[in-house]
Amino acid sequence: MPYALCFLLFMLGLYCAVVKKNMVKIVIGIMVMEYAVNLFLVMLGFRVGGIAPIIDRAQYDPVMQQVAAGFVNNSVDPLPQALVLTSIVISLGSLALMISICVRTYEKYGTFDITQIRRLKG
Amino acid sequence: MKGMTIIVKTVSSWVKMLIVLFGIYIILFGHLTPGGGFAGGVILASSYLLIMLAFGREFVQKDLPLALDSKLDCLGALLFAMIAVLGLVLFDKIFFSNFLYLPGKEFELISAGTIPFSNIAIGLKVGASLFLVIFLLSTFRRETSANK
Amino acid sequence: MYIFYVLLIFMIIAAIIAIETKNLLSAVICIGALGFGASLMFLFLRAPDIAITQIVVEVLGLIILIRSTISRDLTFISGDKEFFGTVISVVIIFVIFLAGIKVFETLPEFGTAIFAQASQGASQAYIKEGLQNTGAANIVSSVILDYRAYDTLGETTVLFTAIIGATAILRKKARKVLEEPDL
Numbered sequence: 184m185p186y187a188l189c190f191l192l193f194m195l196g197l198y199c200a201v202v203k204k205n206m207v208k209i210v211i212g213i214m215v216m217e218y219a220v221n222l223f224l225v226m227l228g229f230r231v232g233g234i235a236p237i238i239d240r241a242q243y244d245p246v247m248q249q250v251a252a253g254f255v256n257n258s259v260d261p262l263p264q265a266l267v268l269t270s271i272v273i274s275l276g277s278l279a280l281m282i283s284i285c286v287r288t289y290e291k292y293g294t295f296d297i298t299q300i301r302r303l304k305g
Numbered sequence: 306m307k308g309m310t311i312i313v314k315t316v317s318s319w320v321k322m323l324i325v326l327f328g329i330y331i332i333l334f335g336h337l338t339p340g341g342g343f344a345g346g347v348i349l350a351s352s353y354l355l356i357m358l359a360f361g362r363e364f365v366q367k368d369l370p371l372a373l374d375s376k377l378d379c380l381g382a383l384l385f386a387m388i389a390v391l392g393l394v395l396f397d398k399i400f401f402s403n404f405l406y407l408p409g410k411e412f413e414l415i416s417a418g419t420i421p422f423s424n425i426a427i428g429l430k431v432g433a434s435l436f437l438v439i440f441l442l443s444t445f446r447r448e449t450s451a452n453k
Numbered sequence: 454m455y456i457f458y459v460l461l462i463f464m465i466i467a468a469i470i471a472i473e474t475k476n477l478l479s480a481v482i483c484i485g486a487l488g489f490g491a492s493l494m495f496l497f498l499r500a501p502d503i504a505i506t507q508i509v510v511e512v513l514g515l516i517i518l519i520r521s522t523i524s525r526d527l528t529f530i531s532g533d534k535e536f537f538g539t540v541i542s543v544v545i546i547f548v549i550f551l552a553g554i555k556v557f558e559t560l561p562e563f564g565t566a567i568f569a570q571a572s573q574g575a576s577q578a579y580i581k582e583g584l585q586n587t588g589a590a591n592i593v594s595s596v597i598l599d600y601r602a603y604d605t606l607g608e609t610t611v612l613f614t615a616i617i618g619a620t621a622i623l624r625k626k627a628r629k630v631l632e633e634p635d636l
Contacts, residue, residue: 184458184563185457185458185461185563186557186560186563187554187557188458188461188462188465189461190550190553190554190557191465191550192461192464192465192468194546194549194550194553195465195468195469195472196468197546198472198542198543198546199472201542201546202538202539202542202543203472205477207477207480207518207522208472208480210518211471211472211480211481211484212472214484214514215468215471215472215484215487218464218487218488218491221491221503221507222491222494222495225495225498225500225503226498226563227567228567228576229498229499229563229564230564230565231454231564231565233499234499235499235500235501236499236580236591236592236593237501237590237591237592238583238584238590238591238592239590249585250580250581250584254580255577255580255581258580258592259498259499259500260567260576261576261579261580261592261593261596262575262576262579262596264500264502264503264593265593265596265597265601267500267503268502268503268506268593268597269597269604269605269608271503271506271507271510272506272510272608272612273608273611273612273615274510275510275513275514276611276612276615276616277615278514278517278518279517279615279616279619280615280618280619280622282517282518282521282522283618283619283622283623284622285521285522286521286623287622287623295522
Protein backbone atom coordinates (compact mmCIF):
# COMPACT_ATOMS: atom_id res chain seq x y z
CA MET A 184 0.00 0.00 0.00
CA PRO A 185 2.72 2.60 0.60
CA TYR A 186 4.16 1.60 -2.76
CA ALA A 187 0.85 2.53 -4.39
CA LEU A 188 0.81 5.97 -2.79
CA CYS A 189 4.36 6.59 -3.93
CA PHE A 190 3.40 5.60 -7.46
CA LEU A 191 0.45 7.99 -7.29
CA LEU A 192 2.89 10.79 -6.46
CA PHE A 193 4.96 9.86 -9.51
CA MET A 194 1.88 9.90 -11.73
CA LEU A 195 0.89 13.33 -10.43
CA GLY A 196 4.31 14.67 -11.34
CA LEU A 197 4.05 13.10 -14.80
CA TYR A 198 0.64 14.70 -15.36
CA CYS A 199 2.03 18.09 -14.44
CA ALA A 200 5.05 17.75 -16.73
CA VAL A 201 2.94 16.71 -19.71
CA VAL A 202 -0.15 18.89 -19.55
CA LYS A 203 0.85 22.28 -18.20
CA LYS A 204 1.84 25.23 -20.32
CA ASN A 205 3.99 27.30 -18.00
CA MET A 206 7.69 26.42 -18.04
CA VAL A 207 8.10 26.71 -14.29
CA LYS A 208 5.19 24.32 -13.75
CA ILE A 209 6.95 21.78 -15.97
CA VAL A 210 10.08 22.10 -13.83
CA ILE A 211 7.95 21.61 -10.68
CA GLY A 212 6.46 18.45 -12.20
CA ILE A 213 9.90 17.01 -12.90
CA MET A 214 10.96 17.75 -9.31
CA VAL A 215 7.91 15.92 -7.91
CA MET A 216 8.80 12.91 -10.06
CA GLU A 217 12.34 12.91 -8.67
CA TYR A 218 11.10 13.00 -5.07
CA ALA A 219 8.77 10.08 -5.73
CA VAL A 220 11.52 7.92 -7.27
CA ASN A 221 13.98 8.57 -4.42
CA LEU A 222 11.29 7.74 -1.87
CA PHE A 223 10.41 4.50 -3.62
CA LEU A 224 14.02 3.32 -3.72
CA VAL A 225 14.53 3.87 0.00
CA MET A 226 11.21 2.20 0.80
CA LEU A 227 12.39 -0.96 -0.94
CA GLY A 228 15.13 -1.48 1.59
CA PHE A 229 13.15 -0.91 4.74
CA ARG A 230 12.81 -3.58 7.40
CA VAL A 231 10.13 -3.34 10.10
CA GLY A 232 11.77 -2.78 13.47
CA GLY A 233 15.09 -2.13 11.81
CA ILE A 234 17.99 0.06 12.88
CA ALA A 235 20.00 2.51 10.84
CA PRO A 236 23.15 1.12 9.18
CA ILE A 237 25.67 2.75 11.51
CA ILE A 238 27.73 0.51 13.74
CA ASP A 239 27.97 1.46 17.38
CA ARG A 240 30.95 0.76 19.59
CA ALA A 241 28.96 -1.66 21.69
CA GLN A 242 28.10 -3.90 18.78
CA TYR A 243 31.61 -4.58 17.60
CA ASP A 244 33.84 -7.21 19.07
CA PRO A 245 37.45 -6.16 18.40
CA VAL A 246 38.94 -9.45 19.46
CA MET A 247 37.12 -11.62 17.00
CA GLN A 248 36.60 -8.74 14.50
CA GLN A 249 32.93 -9.49 14.22
CA VAL A 250 29.80 -7.42 14.27
CA ALA A 251 27.06 -8.51 16.66
CA ALA A 252 24.39 -10.78 15.22
CA GLY A 253 21.64 -8.49 16.41
CA PHE A 254 22.91 -5.78 14.11
CA VAL A 255 23.26 -8.05 11.09
CA ASN A 256 19.75 -9.41 11.44
CA ASN A 257 18.05 -6.12 12.12
CA SER A 258 19.79 -3.51 10.05
CA VAL A 259 18.17 -1.74 7.14
CA ASP A 260 19.59 -2.24 3.66
CA PRO A 261 22.44 0.21 2.97
CA LEU A 262 22.64 -0.28 -0.78
CA PRO A 263 19.52 1.69 -1.90
CA GLN A 264 20.53 4.49 0.46
CA ALA A 265 23.87 4.81 -1.29
CA LEU A 266 22.11 5.07 -4.66
CA VAL A 267 19.66 7.71 -3.48
CA LEU A 268 22.34 9.86 -1.88
CA THR A 269 24.01 10.67 -5.18
CA SER A 270 20.65 10.98 -6.90
CA ILE A 271 19.53 13.80 -4.62
CA VAL A 272 22.60 15.91 -5.33
CA ILE A 273 22.32 15.28 -9.08
CA SER A 274 18.70 16.46 -8.98
CA LEU A 275 19.88 19.78 -7.57
CA GLY A 276 22.37 20.19 -10.40
CA SER A 277 19.76 19.42 -13.02
CA LEU A 278 17.32 21.86 -11.37
CA ALA A 279 19.95 24.59 -11.72
CA LEU A 280 20.38 23.74 -15.41
CA MET A 281 16.62 23.75 -16.10
CA ILE A 282 16.09 27.05 -14.32
CA SER A 283 18.93 28.67 -16.25
CA ILE A 284 17.29 27.54 -19.52
CA CYS A 285 13.98 29.04 -18.35
CA VAL A 286 15.65 32.31 -17.40
CA ARG A 287 17.37 32.60 -20.76
CA THR A 288 14.17 31.87 -22.66
CA TYR A 289 12.33 34.47 -20.63
CA GLU A 290 14.95 37.05 -21.42
CA LYS A 291 14.63 36.39 -25.13
CA TYR A 292 10.89 35.97 -25.58
CA GLY A 293 9.40 37.81 -22.62
CA THR A 294 7.10 35.06 -21.42
CA PHE A 295 7.14 31.68 -19.69
CA ASP A 296 4.38 30.28 -21.86
CA ILE A 297 5.54 27.51 -24.17
CA THR A 298 2.81 27.97 -26.76
CA GLN A 299 4.28 31.32 -27.73
CA ILE A 300 7.83 30.15 -28.26
CA ARG A 301 7.29 28.40 -31.53
CA ARG A 302 9.60 30.42 -33.69
CA LEU A 303 12.89 28.65 -34.30
CA LYS A 304 15.65 30.80 -35.59
CA GLY A 305 17.97 29.82 -38.36
CA MET B 306 22.25 44.25 -5.26
CA LYS B 307 22.17 46.06 -1.97
CA GLY B 308 22.55 44.31 1.33
CA MET B 309 20.16 44.32 4.20
CA THR B 310 19.99 46.34 7.41
CA ILE B 311 22.84 46.50 9.87
CA ILE B 312 21.25 44.11 12.33
CA VAL B 313 21.13 41.38 9.69
CA LYS B 314 24.71 42.09 8.66
CA THR B 315 26.08 41.85 12.19
CA VAL B 316 24.25 38.68 13.12
CA SER B 317 25.02 36.90 9.88
CA SER B 318 28.72 37.61 10.15
CA TRP B 319 28.71 35.72 13.46
CA VAL B 320 26.42 32.92 12.29
CA LYS B 321 28.53 32.31 9.16
CA MET B 322 31.36 30.94 11.31
CA LEU B 323 29.01 28.48 13.00
CA ILE B 324 27.70 27.24 9.66
CA VAL B 325 31.21 26.73 8.27
CA LEU B 326 32.21 24.86 11.43
CA PHE B 327 29.15 22.63 11.19
CA GLY B 328 29.86 21.89 7.53
CA ILE B 329 33.48 20.94 8.24
CA TYR B 330 32.35 18.69 11.10
CA ILE B 331 29.91 16.83 8.89
CA ILE B 332 32.56 16.35 6.19
CA LEU B 333 35.34 15.19 8.50
CA PHE B 334 33.29 12.77 10.58
CA GLY B 335 31.55 11.33 7.54
CA HIS B 336 32.85 7.84 8.15
CA LEU B 337 31.66 7.66 11.73
CA THR B 338 28.32 9.48 11.91
CA PRO B 339 25.66 10.23 9.31
CA GLY B 340 26.65 12.88 6.81
CA GLY B 341 29.48 12.57 4.39
CA GLY B 342 30.89 14.71 1.62
CA PHE B 343 27.67 15.65 -0.17
CA ALA B 344 25.69 17.08 2.73
CA GLY B 345 28.75 18.86 4.11
CA GLY B 346 29.54 20.45 0.75
CA VAL B 347 26.02 21.80 0.38
CA ILE B 348 26.20 23.27 3.92
CA LEU B 349 29.47 25.04 3.05
CA ALA B 350 27.82 26.52 -0.06
CA SER B 351 24.90 27.77 2.02
CA SER B 352 27.20 29.67 4.36
CA TYR B 353 28.47 31.80 1.49
CA LEU B 354 24.92 32.14 0.23
CA LEU B 355 23.95 33.69 3.57
CA ILE B 356 26.72 36.26 3.19
CA MET B 357 25.61 37.04 -0.35
CA LEU B 358 22.00 37.60 0.72
CA ALA B 359 22.96 39.78 3.68
CA PHE B 360 25.80 41.90 2.33
CA GLY B 361 25.09 42.20 -1.36
CA ARG B 362 26.70 40.70 -4.38
CA GLU B 363 29.67 43.02 -4.78
CA PHE B 364 31.02 42.22 -1.33
CA VAL B 365 31.11 38.52 -2.07
CA GLN B 366 32.61 39.16 -5.50
CA LYS B 367 35.57 40.88 -3.81
CA ASP B 368 35.82 38.25 -1.11
CA LEU B 369 35.61 35.10 -3.23
CA PRO B 370 35.87 35.98 -6.91
CA LEU B 371 34.41 33.65 -9.47
CA ALA B 372 37.78 32.72 -10.92
CA LEU B 373 38.96 31.39 -7.56
CA ASP B 374 35.69 29.54 -7.11
CA SER B 375 36.06 27.76 -10.45
CA LYS B 376 39.58 26.77 -9.51
CA LEU B 377 38.40 25.33 -6.18
CA ASP B 378 35.81 23.32 -8.04
CA CYS B 379 38.37 21.84 -10.42
CA LEU B 380 40.77 21.22 -7.54
CA GLY B 381 38.20 19.12 -5.73
CA ALA B 382 37.48 16.99 -8.78
CA LEU B 383 41.20 16.60 -9.48
CA LEU B 384 41.92 15.45 -5.91
CA PHE B 385 39.24 12.82 -6.14
CA ALA B 386 40.54 11.51 -9.47
CA MET B 387 44.11 11.53 -8.13
CA ILE B 388 43.14 9.35 -5.17
CA ALA B 389 41.69 6.89 -7.65
CA VAL B 390 44.67 6.87 -9.99
CA LEU B 391 47.23 6.61 -7.18
CA GLY B 392 45.64 3.36 -6.18
CA LEU B 393 46.06 2.15 -9.73
CA VAL B 394 49.59 3.27 -10.49
CA LEU B 395 51.57 3.14 -7.29
CA PHE B 396 50.16 0.95 -4.62
CA ASP B 397 47.91 -1.98 -5.27
CA LYS B 398 47.49 -1.94 -9.03
CA ILE B 399 43.71 -1.78 -8.57
CA PHE B 400 41.67 1.28 -9.58
CA PHE B 401 40.23 3.02 -6.49
CA SER B 402 41.78 0.69 -3.97
CA ASN B 403 41.85 1.83 -0.38
CA PHE B 404 45.60 2.01 -0.08
CA LEU B 405 46.22 3.91 3.12
CA TYR B 406 46.79 1.56 6.00
CA LEU B 407 47.25 4.36 8.49
CA PRO B 408 47.82 3.41 12.10
CA GLY B 409 44.41 3.95 13.59
CA LYS B 410 41.83 1.90 15.32
CA GLU B 411 38.21 1.78 14.35
CA PHE B 412 35.69 4.33 15.69
CA GLU B 413 38.30 7.07 15.79
CA LEU B 414 38.82 10.06 13.56
CA ILE B 415 41.93 8.71 11.84
CA SER B 416 40.81 5.42 10.41
CA ALA B 417 39.26 3.99 7.27
CA GLY B 418 42.09 4.67 4.86
CA THR B 419 41.34 7.05 2.02
CA ILE B 420 37.68 7.59 2.91
CA PRO B 421 38.17 10.90 4.83
CA PHE B 422 40.26 12.33 1.98
CA SER B 423 37.62 11.40 -0.56
CA ASN B 424 35.03 13.07 1.65
CA ILE B 425 37.05 16.29 1.76
CA ALA B 426 37.53 16.33 -2.03
CA ILE B 427 33.84 15.76 -2.70
CA GLY B 428 32.77 18.36 -0.13
CA LEU B 429 35.02 20.95 -1.74
CA LYS B 430 33.74 20.17 -5.21
CA VAL B 431 30.04 20.15 -4.43
CA GLY B 432 30.20 23.32 -2.34
CA ALA B 433 32.12 25.31 -4.93
CA SER B 434 29.88 24.17 -7.81
CA LEU B 435 26.61 25.02 -6.12
CA PHE B 436 27.78 28.41 -4.95
CA LEU B 437 28.96 29.23 -8.47
CA VAL B 438 25.60 28.42 -9.99
CA ILE B 439 23.57 30.42 -7.49
CA PHE B 440 25.85 33.41 -7.81
CA LEU B 441 25.54 33.38 -11.59
CA LEU B 442 21.76 33.14 -11.42
CA SER B 443 21.58 36.24 -9.21
CA THR B 444 23.98 38.19 -11.42
CA PHE B 445 22.02 37.36 -14.52
CA ARG B 446 18.75 38.37 -12.97
CA ARG B 447 19.96 41.81 -12.06
CA GLU B 448 21.35 42.52 -15.51
CA THR B 449 18.21 41.60 -17.37
CA SER B 450 15.94 43.73 -15.25
CA ALA B 451 18.40 46.62 -15.46
CA ASN B 452 18.16 46.52 -19.23
CA LYS B 453 14.40 47.04 -19.31
CA MET C 454 3.46 2.17 10.42
CA TYR C 455 0.72 4.79 10.47
CA ILE C 456 3.22 7.59 10.36
CA PHE C 457 4.14 6.55 6.82
CA TYR C 458 0.57 6.82 5.62
CA VAL C 459 0.10 10.21 7.30
CA LEU C 460 3.27 11.64 5.74
CA LEU C 461 2.50 10.20 2.30
CA ILE C 462 -1.01 11.67 2.29
CA PHE C 463 0.46 15.02 3.36
CA MET C 464 2.92 14.85 0.47
CA ILE C 465 0.18 13.97 -2.03
CA ILE C 466 -1.99 16.89 -0.89
CA ALA C 467 0.99 19.26 -1.16
CA ALA C 468 1.74 17.95 -4.67
CA ILE C 469 -1.86 18.46 -5.78
CA ILE C 470 -1.84 22.04 -4.50
CA ALA C 471 1.53 22.74 -6.14
CA ILE C 472 0.29 21.46 -9.50
CA GLU C 473 -3.12 23.07 -9.64
CA THR C 474 -2.65 26.50 -8.14
CA LYS C 475 -2.40 29.56 -10.35
CA ASN C 476 -0.10 31.49 -8.05
CA LEU C 477 3.58 30.72 -8.62
CA LEU C 478 4.55 31.64 -5.05
CA SER C 479 2.11 29.10 -3.61
CA ALA C 480 3.46 26.42 -5.92
CA VAL C 481 7.04 27.02 -4.79
CA ILE C 482 6.02 26.98 -1.11
CA CYS C 483 4.21 23.68 -1.62
CA ILE C 484 7.34 22.23 -3.19
CA GLY C 485 9.13 23.24 0.01
CA ALA C 486 6.52 21.42 2.08
CA LEU C 487 6.92 18.37 -0.17
CA GLY C 488 10.66 18.32 0.40
CA PHE C 489 10.34 18.57 4.17
CA GLY C 490 7.78 15.78 4.17
CA ALA C 491 10.17 13.64 2.17
CA SER C 492 12.97 14.35 4.64
CA LEU C 493 10.75 13.26 7.55
CA MET C 494 9.88 10.10 5.64
CA PHE C 495 13.57 9.35 5.18
CA LEU C 496 14.14 9.81 8.90
CA PHE C 497 11.40 7.34 9.79
CA LEU C 498 12.69 4.91 7.18
CA ARG C 499 15.97 4.72 9.17
CA ALA C 500 18.13 6.66 6.70
CA PRO C 501 19.73 9.61 8.53
CA ASP C 502 22.37 10.37 5.86
CA ILE C 503 19.71 10.94 3.27
CA ALA C 504 17.52 13.02 5.59
CA ILE C 505 20.35 15.51 6.20
CA THR C 506 21.16 15.74 2.49
CA GLN C 507 17.50 16.13 1.50
CA ILE C 508 16.89 19.04 3.87
CA VAL C 509 19.88 21.11 2.80
CA VAL C 510 19.30 20.38 -0.91
CA GLU C 511 15.65 21.34 -0.48
CA VAL C 512 16.55 24.71 1.02
CA LEU C 513 19.00 25.49 -1.78
CA GLY C 514 16.48 24.43 -4.41
CA LEU C 515 13.87 26.74 -2.90
CA ILE C 516 16.31 29.64 -3.01
CA ILE C 517 17.11 28.95 -6.67
CA LEU C 518 13.43 28.74 -7.61
CA ILE C 519 12.35 31.84 -5.73
CA ARG C 520 15.13 34.12 -6.81
CA SER C 521 14.87 33.38 -10.46
CA THR C 522 11.13 33.21 -11.04
CA ILE C 523 9.17 35.22 -8.52
CA SER C 524 10.85 38.56 -9.10
CA ARG C 525 10.00 38.52 -12.78
CA ASP C 526 6.76 40.06 -13.75
CA LEU C 527 4.16 37.32 -13.88
CA THR C 528 3.06 35.65 -10.69
CA PHE C 529 -0.30 34.62 -11.96
CA ILE C 530 -0.59 32.03 -14.66
CA SER C 531 -3.49 32.49 -16.97
CA GLY C 532 -4.59 31.02 -20.23
CA ASP C 533 -6.66 28.02 -21.08
CA LYS C 534 -5.45 24.57 -21.92
CA GLU C 535 -6.57 22.78 -25.03
CA PHE C 536 -9.28 20.40 -24.01
CA PHE C 537 -8.70 17.37 -26.22
CA GLY C 538 -5.03 16.92 -25.43
CA THR C 539 -5.67 17.19 -21.71
CA VAL C 540 -8.36 14.51 -21.71
CA ILE C 541 -6.25 12.06 -23.71
CA SER C 542 -3.26 12.59 -21.39
CA VAL C 543 -5.34 12.09 -18.26
CA VAL C 544 -6.89 8.90 -19.63
CA ILE C 545 -3.51 7.43 -20.57
CA ILE C 546 -1.97 8.30 -17.20
CA PHE C 547 -4.92 6.72 -15.39
CA VAL C 548 -4.54 3.50 -17.41
CA ILE C 549 -0.81 3.37 -16.60
CA PHE C 550 -1.61 3.92 -12.93
CA LEU C 551 -4.07 1.02 -12.83
CA ALA C 552 -1.61 -1.26 -14.58
CA GLY C 553 1.12 -0.25 -12.16
CA ILE C 554 -1.05 -1.09 -9.16
CA LYS C 555 -1.43 -4.61 -10.49
CA VAL C 556 2.36 -4.93 -10.76
CA PHE C 557 2.88 -3.73 -7.21
CA GLU C 558 0.68 -6.53 -5.91
CA THR C 559 3.37 -8.98 -6.93
CA LEU C 560 6.14 -7.34 -4.91
CA PRO C 561 6.83 -8.67 -1.41
CA GLU C 562 5.09 -6.85 1.36
CA PHE C 563 6.33 -3.51 2.58
CA GLY C 564 8.75 -4.00 5.47
CA THR C 565 10.52 -7.14 4.44
CA ALA C 566 13.91 -6.11 3.13
CA ILE C 567 13.96 -7.42 -0.40
CA PHE C 568 17.66 -7.20 -1.16
CA ALA C 569 19.12 -7.78 2.24
CA GLN C 570 17.55 -11.16 2.75
CA ALA C 571 19.33 -12.86 -0.10
CA SER C 572 22.07 -14.63 1.79
CA GLN C 573 24.59 -14.53 -1.04
CA GLY C 574 23.68 -11.02 -2.03
CA ALA C 575 25.83 -7.93 -1.88
CA SER C 576 24.03 -6.29 1.03
CA GLN C 577 24.75 -9.10 3.46
CA ALA C 578 28.45 -8.93 2.58
CA TYR C 579 28.52 -5.17 3.09
CA ILE C 580 26.83 -5.36 6.48
CA LYS C 581 28.86 -8.25 7.82
CA GLU C 582 32.30 -7.34 6.61
CA GLY C 583 32.09 -3.59 6.04
CA LEU C 584 33.81 -2.52 9.22
CA GLN C 585 36.43 -5.20 8.99
CA ASN C 586 37.41 -4.53 5.37
CA THR C 587 37.28 -0.77 5.23
CA GLY C 588 37.39 0.49 8.80
CA ALA C 589 34.45 2.90 8.48
CA ALA C 590 31.64 2.64 11.00
CA ASN C 591 29.12 4.26 8.67
CA ILE C 592 28.25 1.52 6.20
CA VAL C 593 26.69 3.90 3.66
CA SER C 594 29.95 5.88 3.52
CA SER C 595 31.97 2.76 2.99
CA VAL C 596 29.61 1.71 0.20
CA ILE C 597 29.77 4.97 -1.72
CA LEU C 598 33.46 5.65 -1.20
CA ASP C 599 35.09 2.25 -1.14
CA TYR C 600 32.99 -0.54 -2.60
CA ARG C 601 31.23 1.62 -5.20
CA ALA C 602 33.64 4.50 -5.59
CA TYR C 603 33.39 4.38 -9.37
CA ASP C 604 29.74 5.38 -9.16
CA THR C 605 30.73 8.37 -7.07
CA LEU C 606 33.22 9.37 -9.74
CA GLY C 607 30.43 9.17 -12.29
CA GLU C 608 28.18 11.31 -10.10
CA THR C 609 30.91 13.92 -9.75
CA THR C 610 31.25 14.03 -13.52
CA VAL C 611 27.49 14.46 -14.02
CA LEU C 612 27.35 17.31 -11.49
CA PHE C 613 30.36 18.95 -13.12
CA THR C 614 28.74 18.74 -16.57
CA ALA C 615 25.44 20.19 -15.33
CA ILE C 616 27.23 23.12 -13.71
CA ILE C 617 29.33 23.76 -16.82
CA GLY C 618 26.13 23.77 -18.88
CA ALA C 619 24.43 26.24 -16.55
CA THR C 620 27.51 28.48 -16.54
CA ALA C 621 27.75 28.43 -20.33
CA ILE C 622 24.11 29.43 -20.69
CA LEU C 623 24.34 32.30 -18.24
CA ARG C 624 27.43 34.04 -19.55
CA LYS C 625 27.50 37.74 -20.31
CA LYS C 626 29.46 37.62 -23.51
CA ALA C 627 27.00 35.43 -25.37
CA ARG C 628 24.36 38.12 -25.26
CA LYS C 629 26.38 40.47 -27.39
CA VAL C 630 26.42 37.93 -30.21
CA LEU C 631 22.65 37.58 -30.06
CA GLU C 632 22.06 41.31 -30.30
CA GLU C 633 23.75 41.68 -33.66
CA PRO C 634 21.27 42.02 -36.51
CA ASP C 635 20.74 39.00 -38.66
CA LEU C 636 22.06 39.24 -42.16
